[in-house]
Amino acid sequence: MTPFRTATEVAAGIRRGELSSRALTEQLFARIDASTVNAVIATCREAALEAASEADRAVARGDDTGPLHGVPMTIKDAFAATGLPTTWGEPAFADCVADEDAAVVHRLRAAGAIVVGKSNVHHLLADFGRTENPLHGRTLNPRDPARTPGGSSGGAAAALADGLTYLEYGSDLAGSIRIPAAYCGVYGLKPTAGTVPLRGFQPPGPPAPLPREFPSAAGPLARSAADLRLALRVTGGPLRPARQTRLGDFRVGVVLDDPACPVTGEVGAALSDAVDALARAGVRVREGWPADVDPVVQAEAFGFQVELFFASQEGREPAGTAGQEQRRAALTAAWARYLAGVDVFLCPTVFTTALPHDHRDRYDDQVFWIAQASLPGLPSLSAPVGEGLPAGLQVVGPAHEDDTAITFADLAADVVGGFVPPGAGSGRVLDR
Numbered sequence: 338m339t340p341f342r343t344a345t346e347v348a349a350g351i352r353r354g355e356l357s358s359r360a361l362t363e364q365l366f367a368r369i370d371a372s373t374v375n376a377v378i379a380t381c382r383e384a385a386l387e388a389a390s391e392a393d394r395a396v397a398r399g400d401d402t403g404p405l406h407g408v409p410m411t412i413k414d415a416f417a418a419t420g421l422p423t424t425w426g427e428p429a430f431a432d433c434v435a436d437e438d439a440a441v442v443h444r445l446r447a448a449g450a451i452v453v454g455k456s457n458v459h460h461l462l463a464d465f466g467r468t469e470n471p472l473h474g475r476t477l478n479p480r481d482p483a484r485t486p487g488g489s490s491g492g493a494a495a496a497l498a499d500g501l502t503y504l505e506y507g508s509d510l511a512g513s514i515r516i517p518a519a520y521c522g523v524y525g526l527k528p529t530a531g532t533v534p535l536r537g538f539q540p541p542g543p544p545a546p547l548p549r550e551f552p553s554a555a556g557p558l559a560r561s562a563a564d565l566r567l568a569l570r571v572t573g574g575p576l577r578p579a580r581q582t583r584l585g586d587f588r589v590g591v592v593l594d595d596p597a598c599p600v601t602g603e604v605g606a607a608l609s610d611a612v613d614a615l616a617r618a619g620v621r622v623r624e625g626w627p628a629d630v631d632p633v634v635q636a637e638a639f640g641f642q643v644e645l646f647f648a649s650q651e652g653r654e655p656a657g658t659a660g661q662e663q664r665r666a667a668l669t670a671a672w673a674r675y676l677a678g679v680d681v682f683l684c685p686t687v688f689t690t691a692l693p694h695d696h697r698d699r700y701d702d703q704v705f706w707i708a709q710a711s712l713p714g715l716p717s718l719s720a721p722v723g724e725g726l727p728a729g730l731q732v733v734g735p736a737h738e739d740d741t742a743i744t745f746a747d748l749a750a751d752v753v754g755g756f757v758p759p760g761a762g763s764g765r766v767l768d769r
Contacts, residue, residue, distance in 0.1 A: 426470025439537025519729020686729025
């Protein structure tokens, strides 16, 4: 029972009685104990093992089962999960154990998932490029311990890459799902803004609804695009059908580099090879930015929206808010016009592969490519491509058509590769 199977495969195997939820959960705990990347920082072993045993008994009885029945998984340490601490990496919250589930956790459990533990985060989720905090320490990248897994969902992405979980759920304000996914070589989705409820996603304390949900979102991380679809259906509800079902039918916009944030040579080569492979597979490629979209203006506007997000929580409004809201509306409309004639837009997730720990050169540039989908609130996912340290290919879809982006990434894996365990070579993992 290899730890690198996808959640979709594992769920099907459990339903058929070919895999044991108890055995899979025991295997994960053994791997968590042996891991040196510091990705999983809290577990609930007794409760998880009993839930897994009951999942096996339910299959034996022939009970109806949910889409994630018996699948063991971890959850980002920013979502409340009954019986587990919710610390946000802050020592003052070390003993804060949740007595109810966040909405995301409740829906995952209702679908049959078994939450076995929490994954590490950057302190108070305040960094997109690294994951470390004074309570649980630093998380390492399983592909190279000298490099960062990204942040703030770095523990989530590292756990998937290291075979410590079958599925994860994170959050993304300024790339906190997509950047770790790119750096660790897994899939990570920021859904259309507002798709997944954020109740229970907060530091310990009285319930405090976010005064302004845009542009923060909750979304899944996984080892396949199909797992992203499964997790999003469970937590966000029914999805609109994908626009296309065959790879060769997709109309794809592409920008792989920009003078305002040039990509490194290895990222550029990996993304160029991927697009060439897609074109050979029949994908219709249109190069260039959408009309009326200036990526520098858009990145600056997104920076203001992030500032506004935090200011709104403090009850203040930065100067120039009205003008910036008009700019966001205009850019959102420009993307809507563009995506009426293009199914998905491809660009880098981030300009580089995983950075060394404490590397500060061009640090803030990590958000430039993230901003292009985040400002208009579009669904966007990072898919792994390339050999060695993976690059992230960002797939941006039309608003509220998340499955169009997911389906493209799922089909594209057959020609550009997908998740590969650390040290396993290159290409799509076919024999797990």
